[in-house]
Amino acid sequence: MASLRSVALKAVSGESWSHIVPRARALIRVRAFSATMSPPSKAVVYDHHGPPDSVTRVIELPPVQVKENDVCVKMLAAPINPSDINRIEGVYPVRPQVPAIGGYEGVGEVHSVGSAVKGLSPGDWVIPSPPSSGTWQTYIVKDQSIWHKVIKDSPIEYAATITVNPLTALRMLEDFITLKSGDSIVQNGATSIVGQCIIQLARYRGIHSINIIRDRAGSDEVKEKLKIFGADEVFTESQLEVKNVKELLANLPEPVLGFNCVGGNAASLVLKFLRHGGTMVTYGGMSKKPITVSTSSFIFKDLSLRGFWLQRWMSADKAKECRSMVDYLLNLAREGKLKYEMELVPFENFHSALDKALGKLGSQPKQVLTF
Ligand SMILES: NC(=O)c1ccc[n+]([C@@H]2O[C@H](COP(=O)([O-])OP(=O)(O)OC[C@H]3O[C@@H](n4cnc5c(N)ncnc54)[C@H](OP(=O)(O)O)[C@@H]3O)[C@@H](O)[C@H]2O)c1
Numbered sequence: 023m024a025s026l027r028s029v030a031l032k033a034v035s036g037e038s039w040s041h042i043v044p045r046a047r048a049l050i051r052v053r054a055f056s057a058t059m060s061p062p063s064k065a066v067v068y069d070h071h072g073p074p075d076s077v078t079r080v081i082e083l084p085p086v087q088v089k090e091n092d093v094c095v096k097m098l099a100a101p102i103n104p105s106d107i108n109r110i111e112g113v114y115p116v117r118p119q120v121p122a123i124g125g126y127e128g129v130g131e132v133h134s135v136g137s138a139v140k141g142l143s144p145g146d147w148v149i150p151s152p153p154s155s156g157t158w159q160t161y162i163v164k165d166q167s168i169w170h171k172v173i174k175d176s177p178i179e180y181a182a183t184i185t186v187n188p189l190t191a192l193r194m195l196e197d198f199i200t201l202k203s204g205d206s207i208v209q210n211g212a213t214s215i216v217g218q219c220i221i222q223l224a225r226y227r228g229i230h231s232i233n234i235i236r237d238r239a240g241s242d243e244v245k246e247k248l249k250i251f252g253a254d255e256v257f258t259e260s261q262l263e264v265k266n267v268k269e270l271l272a273n274l275p276e277p278v279l280g281f282n283c284v285g286g287n288a289a290s291l292v293l294k295f296l297r298h299g300g301t302m303v304t305y306g307g308m309s310k311k312p313i314t315v316s317t318s319s320f321i322f323k324d325l326s327l328r329g330f331w332l333q334r335w336m337s338a339d340k341a342k343e344c345r346s347m348v349d350y351l352l353n354l355a356r357e358g359k360l361k362y363e364m365e366l367v368p369f370e371n372f373h374s375a376l377d378k379a380l381g382k383l384g385s386q387p388k389q390v391l392t393f
Pocket residue numbers: 103104105186187190211212213214215216217235236238283284304305306307308309310330331332333381384385386388
């Protein structure tokens with residue numbers, strides 16, 4: 023039997039409401055007597071791919087049954103990440119089938135549990151782990167196996183954002199080169215959440231970071247903030263329009279590992295800093311520009327180019343490991359040892375948060391929806 027939510031989603035996708043509404047009402051009547059139901063939910067849905075600001079809308083979804091292994095979670099907070107935008111645009115390699123609900127990570131409070139659920143009770147805080155689609159809604163009903171209990175006194179904005187970006191930073195520092203205290207890394211996109219986490223997690227291990235940011239108003243202030251997080255050097259791209267960028271490094275060792283989430287010129291700058299035999303890991307493409315690599319980078323510097331995708335890493339049987347790493351990162355955040363800039367935005371203001379996340383208002387902190 024079709025779930026009530028799928029009935030509502032069919033309506034979103036263009037089926038006429040005239041035959042769906044009586045069907046939904048009938049389902050509600052039948053189920054009201056036979057099973058635990060979730061409250062109705064408000065959700066950001068899209069019924070086809072395209073520009074997120076034109077294809078998304080907030081709709082009401084009817085209650086759904088909470089089956090014996092299900093947990094009904096009242097969402098508390100969920101971020102708008104670049105990959106959420108790419109999923110809606112239809113350019114992300116793995117994306118939910120449309121019509122779909124937006125969002126991929128977040129934190130919520132258990133509202134009710136099915137009769138066979140063990141280890142989770144109403145009031146617990148949980149995150150979907152590994153993350154899964156559909157976090158931009160007020161109530162989610164999913165199997166108990168997807169939920170991971172987190173400590174309740176965590177700041178909600180950190181609990182909501184702890185997986186996609188901090189875990190990427192942690193893995194990338196571990197998985198490519200064995201770094202030791204005193205080594206250096208170089209990265210562009212240093213103002214991103216991943217970038218801010220890389221700076222702090224590197225510093226934690228005694229690893230120096232050389233950071234590249236976009237030219238923007240207030241760049242001196244941004245540099246100061248990143249230095250407070252532990253950045254050794256922060257350069258704007260235009261500051262690096264010099265013959266030999268390495269002369270700017272003073273006493274820092276030449277970096278052995280570089281991270282690129284921008285592409286274009288910003289990627290070339292990461293390559294320029296790398297030492298002979300160094301590796302650049304690409305994990306994002308914010309400028310949408312390709313990476314150009316000189317022939318000499320390969321012949322005379324023997325540089326290696328690699329890529330990282332958290333979703334692939336997590337799908338390789340890493341669910342258990344992923345949860346202990348998330349706990350580790352959330353503990354750092356609770357202790358104030360891992361920080362990043364965020365703006366909390368009430369769910370009602372979804373579209374203004376989306377505009378900021380889309381960059382329509384210039385550089386903005388990470389937008390985190392609160393429900
Ligand atoms: N591969 C993976 O598994 C994985 C996992 C997590 C994240 N990511 C990727 O990592 C990147 C950062 O994600 P995030 O959530 O940490 O970012 P974020 O906090 O949302 O920040 C966005 C970043 O992108 C920069 N930016 C935005 N538009 C740009 C443009 N047109 N040209 C150059 N830079 C631009 C911003 O610079 P300003 O501060 O100057 O505005 C900021 O540094 C994204 O590409 C995301 O898709 C990949």
